Amino acid sequence: MKNNESIVCLGHDENALLFNSSGIRGIVVKDRSKLLEEINLLIKNDIKIILISDNFKKEVLEVRNELNGVYPIFLLLPLDGISKDGVEQIRKDVERATGINLF
Numbered sequence: 001m002k003n004n005e006s007i008v009c010l011g012h013d014e015n016a017l018l019f020n021s022s023g024i025r026g027i028v029v030k031d032r033s034k035l036l037e038e039i040n041l042l043i044k045n046d047i048k049i050i051l052i053s054d055n056f057k058k059e060v061l062e063v064r065n066e067l068n069g070v071y072p073i074f075l076l077l078p079l080d081g082i083s084k085d086g087v088e089q090i091r092k093d094v095e096r097a098t099g100i101n102l103f
Contacts (some may be wrong), residue, residue, distance in 0.1 A: 008042055009051040010035065015076065015079040024051065032059060039063055047072055053079045073097050 009019040009026045016026040029035045035056055042050055054062055054076040064074055075093050095101045 005045075006047060007049040007051065008047050010038055010056070012055045013079070018093050019051065029056075035059055036063070043067075043072060044046050049073045049075065051075050055080070058091060066095075070074075070097060087089040 005025060007024050009016045009024050010015075010029055011026065012029065014028060016028050019026040027038055028036055036059065037048050039050065039059075048071050050072050053072055057076055060076060073093060073096075091101070
């Protein structure tokens with residue numbers, strides 16, 4: 001892992017790898033145990049923002065409830081297409097992180 005890395009994308013399929021072209025490391029995780037392992041590793045490595053497939057919404061909510069600090073910020077993305085839940089969650093995450101409702 002790069003020392004200057006602050007944003008990582010976790011996805012359930014190769015769509016997560018598209019982020020590599022923009023300088024954000026994409027990681028494909030296929031199951032719950034691998035996802036939780038990767039999230040814990042990213043937290044230990046002080047990753048500030050984790051972009052994550054909204055297919056893992058349940059797992060992200062569980063992890064988020066266990067954390068006390070502001071970081072990491074989890075942004076659920078609809079990597080398979082457009083999801084109203086995903087857009088709403090991004091709005092909530094931005095508001096939680098900044099204290100400002102941008103939408």
